[in-house]
Amino acid sequence: MTHDPHAALSPDTLAVTAGRPARVQGGPVNPPVVLSSTYVSEGVPAPGELLYARGGTETWVPFEEALAALEGGGHGIVFGSGIAAIAATLGDVPDGGAVVVPRHAYQVSLGYLDDMAARHGVEVRRVDVADTEQVVAALDGADLLLAESPTNPMLEVADLPAILAAARERGVRSVVDNTFATPLGQQPLALGADLVVHSVTKYLAGHSDVVLGAVVTNDPELAASVRAYRTLHGAVAGPLEVFLALRGLRTLHLRTERANANAAELARRLAEHPAVAEVRHPSLPSDPGHERATRLMHSYGAVLGLRAHGGVAAADAVVAALRLWVPATSLGGVESTLERRRRFTTESVTVPEDLLRMSVGVEDVEDLWADLDQALSRA
Numbered sequence: 326m327t328h329d330p331h332a333a334l335s336p337d338t339l340a341v342t343a344g345r346p347a348r349v350q351g352g353p354v355n356p357p358v359v360l361s362s363t364y365v366s367e368g369v370p371a372p373g374e375l376l377y378a379r380g381g382t383e384t385w386v387p388f389e390e391a392l393a394a395l396e397g398g399g400h401g402i403v404f405g406s407g408i409a410a411i412a413a414t415l416g417d418v419p420d421g422g423a424v425v426v427p428r429h430a431y432q433v434s435l436g437y438l439d440d441m442a443a444r445h446g447v448e449v450r451r452v453d454v455a456d457t458e459q460v461v462a463a464l465d466g467a468d469l470l471l472a473e474s475p476t477n478p479m480l481e482v483a484d485l486p487a488i489l490a491a492a493r494e495r496g497v498r499s500v501v502d503n504t505f506a507t508p509l510g511q512q513p514l515a516l517g518a519d520l521v522v523h524s525v526t527k528y529l530a531g532h533s534d535v536v537l538g539a540v541v542t543n544d545p546e547l548a549a550s551v552r553a554y555r556t557l558h559g560a561v562a563g564p565l566e567v568f569l570a571l572r573g574l575r576t577l578h579l580r581t582e583r584a585n586a587n588a589a590e591l592a593r594r595l596a597e598h599p600a601v602a603e604v605r606h607p608s609l610p611s612d613p614g615h616e617r618a619t620r621l622m623h624s625y626g627a628v629l630g631l632r633a634h635g636g637v638a639a640a641d642a643v644v645a646a647l648r649l650w651v652p653a654t655s656l657g658g659v660e661s662t663l664e665r666r667r668r669f670t671t672e673s674v675t676v677p678e679d680l681l682r683m684s685v686g687v688e689d690v691e692d693l694w695a696d697l698d699q700a701l702s703r704a
């Protein structure tokens with residue numbers, strides 16, 4: 326079930342128009358924000374009636390509709406964080422079940438799965454998601470595939486159509502974390518995924534001012550069970566945050582266009598910098614993910630991996646010498662940020678210790694470059 330009124334519109338137009346109130350004389354152009362924990366209700370409630378804001382609020386709906394339209398899905402379900410959304414999609418994995426996940430997935434997703442392993446005997450099969458044969462072999466007898474492409478922070482690119490088809494053939498439910506690519510970079514539901522999850526915190530909201538998540542699916546039964554999980558676990562979003570996320574979503578195409586272009590240009594220049602040992606970005610013809618990303622995605626995204634000559638000390642010196650780039654975790658905001666991922670003891674040990682993950686923002690590329698160049702030259 327697609328979002329019919331918008332079926333013929335381009336994604337850039339949908340980002341601006343989806344989820345608007347009905348066009349009526351004197352009506353608002355933007356949906357109202359309703360701050361109310363409870364709703365007037367007497368007697369036996371009708372199905373779907375608003376009762377209490379843990380179960381549903383009208384302020385969630387426009388954002389959910391807009392994101393669903395962008396993902397080509399029938400049902401959008403907003404959550405209080407990306408991890409809450411991911412947890413909801415894992416809710417049906419039985420005790421003693423098996424989950425396939427990229428070894429370089431988002432570290433808290435891996436942490437959540439480790440917790441499921443410890444407390445519910447779930448077998449976590451960590452794979453190199455770029456190795457299609459390895460993923461397909463791991464799917465045998467599994468209950469769920471939680472895929473990421475490109476991965477965080479290694480930027481490996483999966484053959485999503487191939488692994489999602491393999492999951493479907495084996496009756497394995499598939500979830501794609503589309504945080505890095507955004508729906509403008511790829512639409513996993515059209516590629517065969519059962520569910521898409523987002524950290525809305527990142528590109529969708531885009532201004533580093535909210536923590537939110539979302540699930541999108543075309544399957545009404547899955548949508549109902551994910552919604553029920555949200556209510557039961559109280560994993561709900563605040564109305565003001567959802568309003569900010571919808572406001573951010575309106576410029577998703579403009580922000581990502583600039584950030585993606587900046588990232589590709591910086592990757593190209595960094596690859597030639599004498600202080601640089603390795604750059605990872607799928608835009609680079611030499612990148613292992615380049616061919617696949619070119620074939621399967623609409624853009625290469627705006628996250629870079631960087632290793633300077635000189636290991637951890639040089640990486641930390643680069644971060645310390647930067648003036649414009651902000652040292653901070655997270656990604657997908659308008660401002661450029663970076664961090665050495667292995668500063669977290671929980672990051673996968675197969676991520677190089679000196680890898681800097683860089684989230685390229687929408688500043689002028691020459692200013693970003695000048696700052697990087699001076700920091701690399703000093704480090």
Ligand SMILES: *Cc1c(COP(=O)(O)O)cnc(C)c1O
Nearest residue numbers: 406407408431477504524526537
């Ligand atoms: C940040 C992130 C998450 C977690 O989302 P939160 O909103 O921080 O809970 C999940 N997946 C990816 C790829 C992320 O980058």
